[in-house]
Amino acid sequence: MSVISVEHLSFAYPPLLPEGQPFPVLRDVVLSLDKGEFLALMGPTGGGKSTLCMALNGLVPQTTGGVFGGRVMVLGHDTRRTPVAELATHVAMVYQDPESQLFNTTVEDEVAFGPENLGVDPREIVERVDWALRLVQMSAHRRRSPAQLSGGEKQRVAIAASLAMLPEVLILDEPTSSLDPVGQHEVFYVIEQLCRARQMSILMVSHDAEHIAEFADRVAVLWQGHIARVDSPLAVFEDEELLEQAGLDAPQVTEVAAGLNRRYGTRFHFARLDSAEQQLVQDLQEKAPRL
Ligand SMILES: Nc1ncnc2c1ncn2[C@@H]1O[C@H](COP(=O)(O)OP(=O)(O)OP(=O)(O)O)[C@@H](O)[C@H]1O
Ligand SMILES: [Mg+2]
Structure with a gap:
Protein backbone atom coordinates (compact mmCIF):
# COMPACT_ATOMS: atom_id res chain seq x y z
CA MET A 1 0.00 0.00 0.00
CA SER A 2 1.36 3.43 -0.96
CA VAL A 3 1.51 6.04 1.79
CA ILE A 4 2.89 8.65 -0.59
CA SER A 5 2.19 8.89 -4.25
CA VAL A 6 3.81 11.55 -6.38
CA GLU A 7 1.88 11.82 -9.61
CA HIS A 8 3.55 13.65 -12.49
CA LEU A 9 4.76 16.43 -10.23
CA SER A 10 6.37 19.44 -11.83
CA PHE A 11 7.44 22.52 -9.95
CA ALA A 12 9.13 25.86 -10.65
CA TYR A 13 10.11 28.38 -7.96
CA PRO A 14 8.71 31.87 -8.41
CA PRO A 15 11.01 34.34 -10.18
CA LEU A 16 13.36 36.26 -7.90
CA LEU A 17 12.56 39.52 -9.71
CA PRO A 18 9.04 40.53 -10.73
CA GLU A 19 9.95 40.57 -14.42
CA GLY A 20 11.87 37.25 -14.23
CA GLN A 21 10.86 33.74 -15.23
CA PRO A 22 9.86 30.91 -12.83
CA PHE A 23 12.82 28.61 -12.09
CA PRO A 24 11.94 25.01 -13.01
CA VAL A 25 13.30 22.34 -10.64
CA LEU A 26 11.07 19.26 -10.91
CA ARG A 27 9.46 17.89 -14.05
CA ASP A 28 7.13 14.92 -14.28
CA VAL A 29 8.31 13.26 -11.05
CA VAL A 30 6.61 9.92 -10.48
CA LEU A 31 7.36 8.14 -7.22
CA SER A 32 5.64 6.12 -4.53
CA LEU A 33 6.54 5.18 -0.99
CA ASP A 34 5.04 2.05 0.51
CA LYS A 35 4.05 1.49 4.11
CA GLY A 36 7.04 0.34 6.13
CA GLU A 37 9.42 0.99 3.25
CA PHE A 38 12.86 2.59 3.54
CA LEU A 39 13.44 4.53 0.32
CA ALA A 40 16.68 6.40 -0.30
CA LEU A 41 16.74 9.44 -2.58
CA MET A 42 19.97 10.29 -4.37
CA GLY A 43 20.78 12.96 -6.92
CA PRO A 44 23.29 15.63 -7.85
CA THR A 45 23.82 18.78 -5.79
CA GLY A 46 21.15 21.34 -6.54
CA GLY A 47 19.12 18.68 -8.35
CA GLY A 48 15.90 19.30 -6.43
CA LYS A 49 16.01 16.67 -3.65
CA SER A 50 15.11 19.12 -0.88
CA THR A 51 12.43 20.67 -3.07
CA LEU A 52 10.89 17.23 -3.63
CA CYS A 53 10.96 16.57 0.15
CA MET A 54 9.15 19.86 0.77
CA ALA A 55 6.53 18.91 -1.81
CA LEU A 56 5.75 15.89 0.38
CA ASN A 57 4.88 17.92 3.47
CA GLY A 58 3.09 20.70 1.60
CA LEU A 59 5.66 23.48 2.10
CA VAL A 60 6.05 23.37 -1.67
CA PRO A 61 3.98 25.08 -2.95
CA GLN A 62 1.98 26.30 0.07
CA THR A 63 4.73 28.50 1.53
CA THR A 64 7.00 28.90 -1.48
CA GLY A 65 4.45 29.75 -4.14
CA GLY A 66 5.63 28.91 -7.64
CA VAL A 67 4.19 26.92 -10.51
CA PHE A 68 3.02 23.48 -9.42
CA GLY A 69 1.69 20.75 -11.70
CA GLY A 70 0.54 17.18 -11.06
CA ARG A 71 -0.44 15.88 -7.64
CA VAL A 72 1.13 14.60 -4.41
CA MET A 73 -1.02 12.39 -2.19
CA VAL A 74 0.02 11.58 1.39
CA LEU A 75 -2.17 9.02 3.13
CA GLY A 76 -5.06 10.11 0.96
CA HIS A 77 -4.48 13.86 1.47
CA ASP A 78 -3.68 16.12 -1.45
CA THR A 79 -0.65 18.11 -0.20
CA ARG A 80 -1.70 21.18 -2.14
CA ARG A 81 -5.07 21.43 -0.49
CA THR A 82 -4.39 20.09 3.02
CA PRO A 83 -3.01 22.62 5.54
CA VAL A 84 0.70 22.10 6.30
CA ALA A 85 -0.13 21.79 10.04
CA GLU A 86 -2.52 18.92 9.32
CA LEU A 87 -0.02 17.18 7.03
CA ALA A 88 2.54 17.51 9.84
CA THR A 89 0.50 15.07 11.93
CA HIS A 90 1.30 12.38 9.36
CA VAL A 91 4.65 13.45 7.89
CA ALA A 92 7.62 14.59 9.97
CA MET A 93 10.66 16.09 8.35
CA VAL A 94 14.27 16.41 9.43
CA TYR A 95 15.62 19.32 7.42
CA GLN A 96 19.03 19.41 5.80
CA ASP A 97 20.08 22.27 8.06
CA PRO A 98 19.23 21.29 11.66
CA GLU A 99 19.86 24.88 12.84
CA SER A 100 16.72 25.99 11.05
CA GLN A 101 14.67 23.48 13.00
CA LEU A 102 15.82 24.04 16.60
CA PHE A 103 14.42 26.99 18.51
CA ASN A 104 13.61 25.79 22.06
CA THR A 105 15.76 26.56 25.09
CA THR A 106 16.56 22.96 26.06
CA VAL A 107 16.99 19.71 24.17
CA GLU A 108 14.08 18.06 25.99
CA ASP A 109 11.75 21.00 25.27
CA GLU A 110 12.75 20.73 21.65
CA VAL A 111 11.79 17.07 21.50
CA ALA A 112 8.56 17.63 23.46
CA PHE A 113 7.49 20.52 21.25
CA GLY A 114 6.00 18.46 18.40
CA PRO A 115 3.92 16.07 20.53
CA GLU A 116 2.75 19.03 22.68
CA ASN A 117 1.43 20.70 19.57
CA LEU A 118 -0.33 17.51 18.60
CA GLY A 119 -2.10 17.55 22.00
CA VAL A 120 -0.52 14.33 23.23
CA ASP A 121 -1.13 13.44 26.91
CA PRO A 122 1.71 14.95 29.06
CA ARG A 123 2.62 11.58 30.62
CA GLU A 124 3.00 10.09 27.17
CA ILE A 125 5.10 13.07 26.08
CA VAL A 126 7.58 12.31 28.88
CA GLU A 127 7.83 8.71 27.66
CA ARG A 128 8.23 9.74 24.04
CA VAL A 129 10.96 12.27 24.90
CA ASP A 130 12.89 9.66 26.93
CA TRP A 131 12.52 7.09 24.17
CA ALA A 132 13.51 9.41 21.31
CA LEU A 133 16.53 10.85 23.15
CA ARG A 134 17.70 7.36 24.06
CA LEU A 135 17.43 6.20 20.45
CA VAL A 136 19.69 8.99 19.21
CA GLN A 137 21.92 8.73 22.29
CA MET A 138 21.29 12.25 23.51
CA SER A 139 19.71 11.51 26.92
CA ALA A 140 22.73 12.90 28.76
CA HIS A 141 22.31 16.23 26.97
CA ARG A 142 18.62 16.73 27.65
CA ARG A 143 19.00 19.89 29.74
CA ARG A 144 21.48 21.60 27.47
CA SER A 145 20.59 24.36 25.06
CA PRO A 146 20.43 23.20 21.44
CA ALA A 147 22.41 26.32 20.50
CA GLN A 148 25.45 24.97 22.39
CA LEU A 149 25.51 21.59 20.66
CA SER A 150 27.84 20.47 17.88
CA GLY A 151 26.48 20.04 14.36
CA GLY A 152 26.17 16.27 14.77
CA GLU A 153 24.40 16.63 18.13
CA LYS A 154 21.97 19.14 16.65
CA GLN A 155 21.20 16.68 13.90
CA ARG A 156 20.46 13.97 16.46
CA VAL A 157 18.13 16.28 18.38
CA ALA A 158 16.32 17.20 15.16
CA ILE A 159 15.88 13.49 14.45
CA ALA A 160 14.63 12.82 18.01
CA ALA A 161 12.15 15.73 17.71
CA SER A 162 10.72 14.16 14.56
CA LEU A 163 10.62 10.66 16.03
CA ALA A 164 8.74 11.89 19.11
CA MET A 165 5.82 12.78 16.87
CA LEU A 166 5.55 9.09 15.92
CA PRO A 167 4.75 10.03 12.35
CA GLU A 168 3.55 7.49 9.82
CA VAL A 169 6.03 8.96 7.35
CA LEU A 170 9.46 10.32 8.22
CA ILE A 171 11.44 12.33 5.69
CA LEU A 172 15.10 12.93 6.40
CA ASP A 173 17.03 15.32 4.18
CA GLU A 174 20.72 14.35 4.40
CA PRO A 175 20.47 13.68 8.13
CA THR A 176 23.96 12.23 8.47
CA SER A 177 25.94 14.91 6.66
CA SER A 178 27.53 16.35 9.81
CA LEU A 179 27.91 13.09 11.75
CA ASP A 180 31.08 11.04 12.16
CA PRO A 181 31.11 7.51 10.62
CA VAL A 182 29.89 5.85 13.84
CA GLY A 183 27.09 8.40 14.16
CA GLN A 184 26.13 7.87 10.52
CA HIS A 185 25.86 4.14 11.00
CA GLU A 186 23.76 4.63 14.14
CA VAL A 187 21.30 6.91 12.39
CA PHE A 188 20.81 4.45 9.52
CA TYR A 189 20.45 1.60 12.01
CA VAL A 190 17.87 3.41 14.16
CA ILE A 191 15.86 4.48 11.14
CA GLU A 192 15.82 0.95 9.77
CA GLN A 193 14.64 -0.41 13.13
CA LEU A 194 11.76 2.09 13.16
CA CYS A 195 10.85 1.06 9.69
CA ARG A 196 10.78 -2.65 10.53
CA ALA A 197 9.39 -2.52 14.07
CA ARG A 198 6.85 0.29 13.70
CA GLN A 199 6.14 0.06 9.99
CA MET A 200 7.16 3.70 9.69
CA SER A 201 7.72 4.73 6.07
CA ILE A 202 11.02 6.48 5.45
CA LEU A 203 12.33 8.64 2.68
CA MET A 204 15.95 9.58 3.28
CA VAL A 205 18.05 11.82 1.08
CA SER A 206 21.62 10.59 1.23
CA HIS A 207 24.80 10.15 -0.81
CA ASP A 208 26.07 7.42 1.44
CA ALA A 209 26.11 4.48 -0.97
CA GLU A 210 27.51 1.97 1.54
CA HIS A 211 24.80 2.60 4.11
CA ILE A 212 22.06 2.84 1.51
CA ALA A 213 23.09 -0.58 0.17
CA GLU A 214 23.03 -2.00 3.67
CA PHE A 215 19.77 -0.53 4.92
CA ALA A 216 17.46 0.82 2.21
CA ASP A 217 14.80 -1.23 0.41
CA ARG A 218 14.91 0.85 -2.77
CA VAL A 219 16.81 3.79 -4.20
CA ALA A 220 15.36 6.58 -6.33
CA VAL A 221 17.68 8.71 -8.44
CA LEU A 222 16.53 12.26 -9.12
CA TRP A 223 18.30 13.51 -12.19
CA GLN A 224 17.51 16.45 -14.45
CA GLY A 225 14.35 17.11 -12.48
CA HIS A 226 12.79 13.68 -12.79
CA ILE A 227 13.16 10.23 -11.28
CA ALA A 228 15.56 8.56 -13.68
CA ARG A 229 15.37 5.19 -11.92
CA VAL A 230 13.83 3.57 -8.84
CA ASP A 231 15.11 0.12 -8.09
CA SER A 232 16.86 -2.09 -5.58
CA PRO A 233 20.14 -0.63 -4.27
CA LEU A 234 22.07 -3.33 -6.16
CA ALA A 235 20.37 -2.60 -9.50
CA VAL A 236 20.89 1.16 -9.12
CA PHE A 237 24.52 0.81 -8.02
CA GLU A 238 25.27 -1.48 -10.97
CA ASP A 239 23.88 1.13 -13.38
CA GLU A 240 27.25 2.70 -14.13
CA GLU A 241 25.94 4.95 -16.88
CA LEU A 242 23.29 6.54 -14.67
CA LEU A 243 25.68 6.98 -11.74
CA GLU A 244 28.23 8.64 -13.96
CA GLN A 245 25.66 10.97 -15.51
CA ALA A 246 24.28 11.93 -12.12
CA GLY A 247 27.74 12.17 -10.53
CA LEU A 248 26.96 9.57 -7.86
CA ASP A 249 29.19 6.94 -6.31
CA ALA A 250 28.49 3.23 -5.96
N1 LIG B 1 13.32 29.20 -2.46
C1 LIG B 1 13.92 29.06 -3.65
N2 LIG B 1 13.74 29.97 -4.64
C2 LIG B 1 14.34 29.82 -5.84
N3 LIG B 1 15.15 28.77 -6.16
C3 LIG B 1 15.38 27.87 -5.21
C4 LIG B 1 14.80 27.95 -3.90
N4 LIG B 1 15.22 26.89 -3.18
C5 LIG B 1 16.03 26.17 -3.99
N5 LIG B 1 16.12 26.76 -5.21
C6 LIG B 1 16.90 26.26 -6.36
O1 LIG B 1 16.28 25.04 -6.78
C7 LIG B 1 17.28 24.10 -7.19
C8 LIG B 1 17.08 22.81 -6.40
O2 LIG B 1 17.39 23.07 -5.04
P1 LIG B 1 17.29 21.96 -3.94
O3 LIG B 1 17.75 22.59 -2.68
O4 LIG B 1 15.93 21.36 -3.96
O5 LIG B 1 18.34 20.88 -4.47
P2 LIG B 1 19.07 19.70 -3.67
O6 LIG B 1 19.12 18.53 -4.60
O7 LIG B 1 18.41 19.50 -2.36
O8 LIG B 1 20.52 20.31 -3.48
P3 LIG B 1 21.65 19.94 -2.36
O9 LIG B 1 22.33 18.72 -2.87
O10 LIG B 1 22.54 21.14 -2.40
O11 LIG B 1 20.97 19.75 -1.05
C9 LIG B 1 18.62 24.76 -6.98
O12 LIG B 1 19.05 25.29 -8.20
C10 LIG B 1 18.31 25.86 -5.98
O13 LIG B 1 19.19 26.96 -6.15
MG1 LIG C 1 19.10 19.55 -0.44
Missing part, protein backbone atom coordinates in the same frame (compact mmCIF):
# COMPACT_ATOMS: atom_id res chain seq x y z
CA PRO A 251 29.65 1.35 -2.85
CA GLN A 252 33.30 0.38 -3.17
CA VAL A 253 32.45 -3.33 -3.20
CA THR A 254 30.21 -2.83 -6.25
CA GLU A 255 33.12 -1.15 -8.02
CA VAL A 256 35.33 -4.11 -7.08
CA ALA A 257 32.73 -6.52 -8.51
CA ALA A 258 32.52 -4.55 -11.75
CA GLY A 259 36.32 -4.50 -12.02
CA LEU A 260 36.59 -8.26 -11.45
CA ASN A 261 33.78 -8.97 -13.91
CA ARG A 262 35.46 -6.87 -16.60
CA ARG A 263 38.89 -8.36 -16.04
CA TYR A 264 38.13 -11.99 -15.35
CA GLY A 265 34.66 -12.51 -16.83
CA THR A 266 33.27 -13.36 -13.37
CA ARG A 267 29.63 -12.61 -12.54
CA PHE A 268 29.74 -11.00 -9.17
CA HIS A 269 26.77 -8.88 -8.14
CA PHE A 270 27.03 -7.25 -4.78
CA ALA A 271 26.57 -3.88 -3.10
CA ARG A 272 26.99 -5.01 0.51
CA LEU A 273 30.02 -6.36 2.31
CA ASP A 274 28.24 -9.48 3.55
CA SER A 275 27.07 -10.55 0.08
CA ALA A 276 30.52 -9.69 -1.36
CA GLU A 277 32.15 -12.03 1.13
CA GLN A 278 29.61 -14.76 0.49
CA GLN A 279 30.01 -14.66 -3.29
CA LEU A 280 33.79 -14.41 -3.17
CA VAL A 281 34.11 -17.34 -0.75
CA GLN A 282 31.75 -19.45 -2.86
CA ASP A 283 33.69 -18.63 -6.02
CA LEU A 284 37.01 -19.49 -4.38
CA GLN A 285 35.64 -22.76 -3.06
CA GLU A 286 34.39 -23.74 -6.52
CA LYS A 287 37.77 -22.92 -8.06
CA ALA A 288 39.85 -24.49 -5.29
CA PRO A 289 37.63 -26.94 -3.37
CA ARG A 290 40.26 -27.61 -0.73
CA LEU A 291 40.44 -23.97 0.41
Whole structure:
Protein backbone atom coordinates (compact mmCIF):
# COMPACT_ATOMS: atom_id res chain seq x y z
CA MET A 1 0.00 0.00 0.00
CA SER A 2 1.36 3.43 -0.96
CA VAL A 3 1.51 6.04 1.79
CA ILE A 4 2.89 8.65 -0.59
CA SER A 5 2.19 8.89 -4.25
CA VAL A 6 3.81 11.55 -6.38
CA GLU A 7 1.88 11.82 -9.61
CA HIS A 8 3.55 13.65 -12.49
CA LEU A 9 4.76 16.43 -10.23
CA SER A 10 6.37 19.44 -11.83
CA PHE A 11 7.44 22.52 -9.95
CA ALA A 12 9.13 25.86 -10.65
CA TYR A 13 10.11 28.38 -7.96
CA PRO A 14 8.71 31.87 -8.41
CA PRO A 15 11.01 34.34 -10.18
CA LEU A 16 13.36 36.26 -7.90
CA LEU A 17 12.56 39.52 -9.71
CA PRO A 18 9.04 40.53 -10.73
CA GLU A 19 9.95 40.57 -14.42
CA GLY A 20 11.87 37.25 -14.23
CA GLN A 21 10.86 33.74 -15.23
CA PRO A 22 9.86 30.91 -12.83
CA PHE A 23 12.82 28.61 -12.09
CA PRO A 24 11.94 25.01 -13.01
CA VAL A 25 13.30 22.34 -10.64
CA LEU A 26 11.07 19.26 -10.91
CA ARG A 27 9.46 17.89 -14.05
CA ASP A 28 7.13 14.92 -14.28
CA VAL A 29 8.31 13.26 -11.05
CA VAL A 30 6.61 9.92 -10.48
CA LEU A 31 7.36 8.14 -7.22
CA SER A 32 5.64 6.12 -4.53
CA LEU A 33 6.54 5.18 -0.99
CA ASP A 34 5.04 2.05 0.51
CA LYS A 35 4.05 1.49 4.11
CA GLY A 36 7.04 0.34 6.13
CA GLU A 37 9.42 0.99 3.25
CA PHE A 38 12.86 2.59 3.54
CA LEU A 39 13.44 4.53 0.32
CA ALA A 40 16.68 6.40 -0.30
CA LEU A 41 16.74 9.44 -2.58
CA MET A 42 19.97 10.29 -4.37
CA GLY A 43 20.78 12.96 -6.92
CA PRO A 44 23.29 15.63 -7.85
CA THR A 45 23.82 18.78 -5.79
CA GLY A 46 21.15 21.34 -6.54
CA GLY A 47 19.12 18.68 -8.35
CA GLY A 48 15.90 19.30 -6.43
CA LYS A 49 16.01 16.67 -3.65
CA SER A 50 15.11 19.12 -0.88
CA THR A 51 12.43 20.67 -3.07
CA LEU A 52 10.89 17.23 -3.63
CA CYS A 53 10.96 16.57 0.15
CA MET A 54 9.15 19.86 0.77
CA ALA A 55 6.53 18.91 -1.81
CA LEU A 56 5.75 15.89 0.38
CA ASN A 57 4.88 17.92 3.47
CA GLY A 58 3.09 20.70 1.60
CA LEU A 59 5.66 23.48 2.10
CA VAL A 60 6.05 23.37 -1.67
CA PRO A 61 3.98 25.08 -2.95
CA GLN A 62 1.98 26.30 0.07
CA THR A 63 4.73 28.50 1.53
CA THR A 64 7.00 28.90 -1.48
CA GLY A 65 4.45 29.75 -4.14
CA GLY A 66 5.63 28.91 -7.64
CA VAL A 67 4.19 26.92 -10.51
CA PHE A 68 3.02 23.48 -9.42
CA GLY A 69 1.69 20.75 -11.70
CA GLY A 70 0.54 17.18 -11.06
CA ARG A 71 -0.44 15.88 -7.64
CA VAL A 72 1.13 14.60 -4.41
CA MET A 73 -1.02 12.39 -2.19
CA VAL A 74 0.02 11.58 1.39
CA LEU A 75 -2.17 9.02 3.13
CA GLY A 76 -5.06 10.11 0.96
CA HIS A 77 -4.48 13.86 1.47
CA ASP A 78 -3.68 16.12 -1.45
CA THR A 79 -0.65 18.11 -0.20
CA ARG A 80 -1.70 21.18 -2.14
CA ARG A 81 -5.07 21.43 -0.49
CA THR A 82 -4.39 20.09 3.02
CA PRO A 83 -3.01 22.62 5.54
CA VAL A 84 0.70 22.10 6.30
CA ALA A 85 -0.13 21.79 10.04
CA GLU A 86 -2.52 18.92 9.32
CA LEU A 87 -0.02 17.18 7.03
CA ALA A 88 2.54 17.51 9.84
CA THR A 89 0.50 15.07 11.93
CA HIS A 90 1.30 12.38 9.36
CA VAL A 91 4.65 13.45 7.89
CA ALA A 92 7.62 14.59 9.97
CA MET A 93 10.66 16.09 8.35
CA VAL A 94 14.27 16.41 9.43
CA TYR A 95 15.62 19.32 7.42
CA GLN A 96 19.03 19.41 5.80
CA ASP A 97 20.08 22.27 8.06
CA PRO A 98 19.23 21.29 11.66
CA GLU A 99 19.86 24.88 12.84
CA SER A 100 16.72 25.99 11.05
CA GLN A 101 14.67 23.48 13.00
CA LEU A 102 15.82 24.04 16.60
CA PHE A 103 14.42 26.99 18.51
CA ASN A 104 13.61 25.79 22.06
CA THR A 105 15.76 26.56 25.09
CA THR A 106 16.56 22.96 26.06
CA VAL A 107 16.99 19.71 24.17
CA GLU A 108 14.08 18.06 25.99
CA ASP A 109 11.75 21.00 25.27
CA GLU A 110 12.75 20.73 21.65
CA VAL A 111 11.79 17.07 21.50
CA ALA A 112 8.56 17.63 23.46
CA PHE A 113 7.49 20.52 21.25
CA GLY A 114 6.00 18.46 18.40
CA PRO A 115 3.92 16.07 20.53
CA GLU A 116 2.75 19.03 22.68
CA ASN A 117 1.43 20.70 19.57
CA LEU A 118 -0.33 17.51 18.60
CA GLY A 119 -2.10 17.55 22.00
CA VAL A 120 -0.52 14.33 23.23
CA ASP A 121 -1.13 13.44 26.91
CA PRO A 122 1.71 14.95 29.06
CA ARG A 123 2.62 11.58 30.62
CA GLU A 124 3.00 10.09 27.17
CA ILE A 125 5.10 13.07 26.08
CA VAL A 126 7.58 12.31 28.88
CA GLU A 127 7.83 8.71 27.66
CA ARG A 128 8.23 9.74 24.04
CA VAL A 129 10.96 12.27 24.90
CA ASP A 130 12.89 9.66 26.93
CA TRP A 131 12.52 7.09 24.17
CA ALA A 132 13.51 9.41 21.31
CA LEU A 133 16.53 10.85 23.15
CA ARG A 134 17.70 7.36 24.06
CA LEU A 135 17.43 6.20 20.45
CA VAL A 136 19.69 8.99 19.21
CA GLN A 137 21.92 8.73 22.29
CA MET A 138 21.29 12.25 23.51
CA SER A 139 19.71 11.51 26.92
CA ALA A 140 22.73 12.90 28.76
CA HIS A 141 22.31 16.23 26.97
CA ARG A 142 18.62 16.73 27.65
CA ARG A 143 19.00 19.89 29.74
CA ARG A 144 21.48 21.60 27.47
CA SER A 145 20.59 24.36 25.06
CA PRO A 146 20.43 23.20 21.44
CA ALA A 147 22.41 26.32 20.50
CA GLN A 148 25.45 24.97 22.39
CA LEU A 149 25.51 21.59 20.66
CA SER A 150 27.84 20.47 17.88
CA GLY A 151 26.48 20.04 14.36
CA GLY A 152 26.17 16.27 14.77
CA GLU A 153 24.40 16.63 18.13
CA LYS A 154 21.97 19.14 16.65
CA GLN A 155 21.20 16.68 13.90
CA ARG A 156 20.46 13.97 16.46
CA VAL A 157 18.13 16.28 18.38
CA ALA A 158 16.32 17.20 15.16
CA ILE A 159 15.88 13.49 14.45
CA ALA A 160 14.63 12.82 18.01
CA ALA A 161 12.15 15.73 17.71
CA SER A 162 10.72 14.16 14.56
CA LEU A 163 10.62 10.66 16.03
CA ALA A 164 8.74 11.89 19.11
CA MET A 165 5.82 12.78 16.87
CA LEU A 166 5.55 9.09 15.92
CA PRO A 167 4.75 10.03 12.35
CA GLU A 168 3.55 7.49 9.82
CA VAL A 169 6.03 8.96 7.35
CA LEU A 170 9.46 10.32 8.22
CA ILE A 171 11.44 12.33 5.69
CA LEU A 172 15.10 12.93 6.40
CA ASP A 173 17.03 15.32 4.18
CA GLU A 174 20.72 14.35 4.40
CA PRO A 175 20.47 13.68 8.13
CA THR A 176 23.96 12.23 8.47
CA SER A 177 25.94 14.91 6.66
CA SER A 178 27.53 16.35 9.81
CA LEU A 179 27.91 13.09 11.75
CA ASP A 180 31.08 11.04 12.16
CA PRO A 181 31.11 7.51 10.62
CA VAL A 182 29.89 5.85 13.84
CA GLY A 183 27.09 8.40 14.16
CA GLN A 184 26.13 7.87 10.52
CA HIS A 185 25.86 4.14 11.00
CA GLU A 186 23.76 4.63 14.14
CA VAL A 187 21.30 6.91 12.39
CA PHE A 188 20.81 4.45 9.52
CA TYR A 189 20.45 1.60 12.01
CA VAL A 190 17.87 3.41 14.16
CA ILE A 191 15.86 4.48 11.14
CA GLU A 192 15.82 0.95 9.77
CA GLN A 193 14.64 -0.41 13.13
CA LEU A 194 11.76 2.09 13.16
CA CYS A 195 10.85 1.06 9.69
CA ARG A 196 10.78 -2.65 10.53
CA ALA A 197 9.39 -2.52 14.07
CA ARG A 198 6.85 0.29 13.70
CA GLN A 199 6.14 0.06 9.99
CA MET A 200 7.16 3.70 9.69
CA SER A 201 7.72 4.73 6.07
CA ILE A 202 11.02 6.48 5.45
CA LEU A 203 12.33 8.64 2.68
CA MET A 204 15.95 9.58 3.28
CA VAL A 205 18.05 11.82 1.08
CA SER A 206 21.62 10.59 1.23
CA HIS A 207 24.80 10.15 -0.81
CA ASP A 208 26.07 7.42 1.44
CA ALA A 209 26.11 4.48 -0.97
CA GLU A 210 27.51 1.97 1.54
CA HIS A 211 24.80 2.60 4.11
CA ILE A 212 22.06 2.84 1.51
CA ALA A 213 23.09 -0.58 0.17
CA GLU A 214 23.03 -2.00 3.67
CA PHE A 215 19.77 -0.53 4.92
CA ALA A 216 17.46 0.82 2.21
CA ASP A 217 14.80 -1.23 0.41
CA ARG A 218 14.91 0.85 -2.77
CA VAL A 219 16.81 3.79 -4.20
CA ALA A 220 15.36 6.58 -6.33
CA VAL A 221 17.68 8.71 -8.44
CA LEU A 222 16.53 12.26 -9.12
CA TRP A 223 18.30 13.51 -12.19
CA GLN A 224 17.51 16.45 -14.45
CA GLY A 225 14.35 17.11 -12.48
CA HIS A 226 12.79 13.68 -12.79
CA ILE A 227 13.16 10.23 -11.28
CA ALA A 228 15.56 8.56 -13.68
CA ARG A 229 15.37 5.19 -11.92
CA VAL A 230 13.83 3.57 -8.84
CA ASP A 231 15.11 0.12 -8.09
CA SER A 232 16.86 -2.09 -5.58
CA PRO A 233 20.14 -0.63 -4.27
CA LEU A 234 22.07 -3.33 -6.16
CA ALA A 235 20.37 -2.60 -9.50
CA VAL A 236 20.89 1.16 -9.12
CA PHE A 237 24.52 0.81 -8.02
CA GLU A 238 25.27 -1.48 -10.97
CA ASP A 239 23.88 1.13 -13.38
CA GLU A 240 27.25 2.70 -14.13
CA GLU A 241 25.94 4.95 -16.88
CA LEU A 242 23.29 6.54 -14.67
CA LEU A 243 25.68 6.98 -11.74
CA GLU A 244 28.23 8.64 -13.96
CA GLN A 245 25.66 10.97 -15.51
CA ALA A 246 24.28 11.93 -12.12
CA GLY A 247 27.74 12.17 -10.53
CA LEU A 248 26.96 9.57 -7.86
CA ASP A 249 29.19 6.94 -6.31
CA ALA A 250 28.49 3.23 -5.96
CA PRO A 251 29.65 1.35 -2.85
CA GLN A 252 33.30 0.38 -3.17
CA VAL A 253 32.45 -3.33 -3.20
CA THR A 254 30.21 -2.83 -6.25
CA GLU A 255 33.12 -1.15 -8.02
CA VAL A 256 35.33 -4.11 -7.08
CA ALA A 257 32.73 -6.52 -8.51
CA ALA A 258 32.52 -4.55 -11.75
CA GLY A 259 36.32 -4.50 -12.02
CA LEU A 260 36.59 -8.26 -11.45
CA ASN A 261 33.78 -8.97 -13.91
CA ARG A 262 35.46 -6.87 -16.60
CA ARG A 263 38.89 -8.36 -16.04
CA TYR A 264 38.13 -11.99 -15.35
CA GLY A 265 34.66 -12.51 -16.83
CA THR A 266 33.27 -13.36 -13.37
CA ARG A 267 29.63 -12.61 -12.54
CA PHE A 268 29.74 -11.00 -9.17
CA HIS A 269 26.77 -8.88 -8.14
CA PHE A 270 27.03 -7.25 -4.78
CA ALA A 271 26.57 -3.88 -3.10
CA ARG A 272 26.99 -5.01 0.51
CA LEU A 273 30.02 -6.36 2.31
CA ASP A 274 28.24 -9.48 3.55
CA SER A 275 27.07 -10.55 0.08
CA ALA A 276 30.52 -9.69 -1.36
CA GLU A 277 32.15 -12.03 1.13
CA GLN A 278 29.61 -14.76 0.49
CA GLN A 279 30.01 -14.66 -3.29
CA LEU A 280 33.79 -14.41 -3.17
CA VAL A 281 34.11 -17.34 -0.75
CA GLN A 282 31.75 -19.45 -2.86
CA ASP A 283 33.69 -18.63 -6.02
CA LEU A 284 37.01 -19.49 -4.38
CA GLN A 285 35.64 -22.76 -3.06
CA GLU A 286 34.39 -23.74 -6.52
CA LYS A 287 37.77 -22.92 -8.06
CA ALA A 288 39.85 -24.49 -5.29
CA PRO A 289 37.63 -26.94 -3.37
CA ARG A 290 40.26 -27.61 -0.73
CA LEU A 291 40.44 -23.97 0.41
N1 LIG B 1 13.32 29.20 -2.46
C1 LIG B 1 13.92 29.06 -3.65
N2 LIG B 1 13.74 29.97 -4.64
C2 LIG B 1 14.34 29.82 -5.84
N3 LIG B 1 15.15 28.77 -6.16
C3 LIG B 1 15.38 27.87 -5.21
C4 LIG B 1 14.80 27.95 -3.90
N4 LIG B 1 15.22 26.89 -3.18
C5 LIG B 1 16.03 26.17 -3.99
N5 LIG B 1 16.12 26.76 -5.21
C6 LIG B 1 16.90 26.26 -6.36
O1 LIG B 1 16.28 25.04 -6.78
C7 LIG B 1 17.28 24.10 -7.19
C8 LIG B 1 17.08 22.81 -6.40
O2 LIG B 1 17.39 23.07 -5.04
P1 LIG B 1 17.29 21.96 -3.94
O3 LIG B 1 17.75 22.59 -2.68
O4 LIG B 1 15.93 21.36 -3.96
O5 LIG B 1 18.34 20.88 -4.47
P2 LIG B 1 19.07 19.70 -3.67
O6 LIG B 1 19.12 18.53 -4.60
O7 LIG B 1 18.41 19.50 -2.36
O8 LIG B 1 20.52 20.31 -3.48
P3 LIG B 1 21.65 19.94 -2.36
O9 LIG B 1 22.33 18.72 -2.87
O10 LIG B 1 22.54 21.14 -2.40
O11 LIG B 1 20.97 19.75 -1.05
C9 LIG B 1 18.62 24.76 -6.98
O12 LIG B 1 19.05 25.29 -8.20
C10 LIG B 1 18.31 25.86 -5.98
O13 LIG B 1 19.19 26.96 -6.15
MG1 LIG C 1 19.10 19.55 -0.44
